[in-house]
Amino acid sequence: MLKMFNLKNKIVLVSGCNGYIGKSICKSFTKLGAKVIGTDIKNDKKNSKLHSFYKLDLSSKNEISNFVKLLDKKVTKLDVLVNNAGYVAASGIDKKPFEKYEYNQKYEELNLSNTILFTNSLISKLKKSKSASIINICSIYSYLAYDYRLYNQTNMKTPLAYGVSKAGLMHYSKMLSTALAPQIRVNSVSPGGIFRHQPKKFIKRYLEKTPLKRMGKEEDVANVVIFLASSLSNYIVGQNIIVDGGYSIS
Numbered sequence: 623m624l625k626m627f628n629l630k631n632k633i634v635l636v637s638g639c640n641g642y643i644g645k646s647i648c649k650s651f652t653k654l655g656a657k658v659i660g661t662d663i664k665n666d667k668k669n670s671k672l673h674s675f676y677k678l679d680l681s682s683k684n685e686i687s688n689f690v691k692l693l694d695k696k697v698t699k700l701d702v703l704v705n706n707a708g709y710v711a712a713s714g715i716d717k718k719p720f721e722k723y724e725y726n727q728k729y730e731e732l733n734l735s736n737t738i739l740f741t742n743s744l745i746s747k748l749k750k751s752k753s754a755s756i757i758n759i760c761s762i763y764s765y766l767a768y769d770y771r772l773y774n775q776t777n778m779k780t781p782l783a784y785g786v787s788k789a790g791l792m793h794y795s796k797m798l799s800t801a802l803a804p805q806i807r808v809n810s811v812s813p814g815g816i817f818r819h820q821p822k823k824f825i826k827r828y829l830e831k832t833p834l835k836r837m838g839k840e841e842d843v844a845n846v847v848i849f850l851a852s853s854l855s856n857y858i859v860g861q862n863i864i865v866d867g868g869y870s871i872s
Contacts, residue, residue: 627852630655633700633751634851635693637680637740638707640666642816643759646840647704648672650848659697661689662707680707680740681732690743699750702851705741705791706759708733710784726783733787738794748806755851756798758810759843761785762866764792765812772828776821788812792862799860807859809850813843814866833868 634651638644639660648658652671661678676692679685709732741756748754763785792810799808815828817837829835846863849855864870 627654627848627854629702629848629851632656632702632851633659633697634702634704635659635661635700635744636704636706637661637678637737638759639672639675640664641706642818643813643840643843644706645671646844647706647847650841650844651702651851654848656702659693680736681709681728683736683739686736686740686743693744693747697747700744700747701751701754703741703744703748703754703756704759704847704851705737705757707737708759708784708788725786729783729787730790733784734790734794737791741798745802745806751806753853753856754806756795756802756806756808757847757850758791758795758808759847760792760795760810760812760862761788762812762814762864762870764788764810764862766870769831772824774823776824778821778824795862796860803859807850807856809855809858809860810862811843811846811850812862812864812866814838814864814869816840816843828869831869831872832866833872836867838865838867 629651634656636644636648636658639648640662648660648671651658657673658671660672660675663679665675665677676689678689709729748756768785795808795810802808815837817839825837828837843865846865850858850863
C-alpha cells in the first residue's frame with residue numbers, strides 16, 4: 623500500500639504555493655518524491671520544497687497566458703494540478719443590513735473565473751499523463767450556510783462572497799469531472815476552520831460545534847490532497863472531500 627503513495631518524479635503544479643495550506647501541500651508532495659512547480663503572487667524564499675517557482679497573479683489573464691507559454695517550454699506534461707490559490711479576505715455583512723451588502727467581484731474573478739481559465743489552459747498537458755488528477759481547494763462554505771453567531775463580538779467578518787465563489791468552484795469541479803473522465807480525475811477538497819490564532823470567542827464557539835474538538839491544521843488538508851493525487855483514490859472522481867473535524871454534521 624505504501625508504494626501506492628509513491629509519487630516519485632510526478633510533476634505537480636500547485637497554485638498559491640506560499641500560503642499556509644499551499645506550503646503544506648508542497649512539502650507533502652516533495653516528501654513523496656514529486657517534482658513540485660509552485661506559483662504564487664508572492665515569492666517566499668523560505669519555501670524550499672519547490673522544484674521551481676513562478677511568480678503569478680491569477681487575477682491577471684495576461685499573466686496566466688504568459689505563464690502557460692513559459693510552462694510549455696519547461697515541461698511536456700503535468701500529472702497533478704492543485705488549484706489552491708484564492709482570494710480569502712473576509713467580506714462580511716456583520717455591521718450592516720444584508721440588503722446593503724455589496725458583492726465584491728474580485729472573489730468571483732480569482733476564485734472562480736480565472737481559476738477555470740487557468741485550469742482549462744493546462745488540460746492539454748494533463749492529458750499527456752497516464753494518470754492525471756486535478757484537485758480544487760474549496761471550502762465548507764462552498765455548500766454550508768454561515769453561522770453568524772460564530773462571528774458576533776469579534777473583529778472577524780463572515781466571508782459571504784468567498785463562499786459564493788467557492789460554491790461555483792465546487793460545481794465546476796463536478797462538471798469538469800464528467801467531461802475529463804476517465805483520462806483525468808477531478809475532485810475537490812473543502813477545509814473547515816484552520817487554526818490562525820483567531821479570536822478566543824470564535825474558537826470556543828467553533829469547537830462547541832466540532833465533534834473532534836479542535837480546529838484544523840494545514841497538514842489535515844494536505845493529507846487528503848495527497849490521497850486524491852495517489853493511485854489509492856483511482857476510483858474516486860467528481861467528489862468533494864470535507865475536512866472539517868465533523869463541524870458540518872453537527
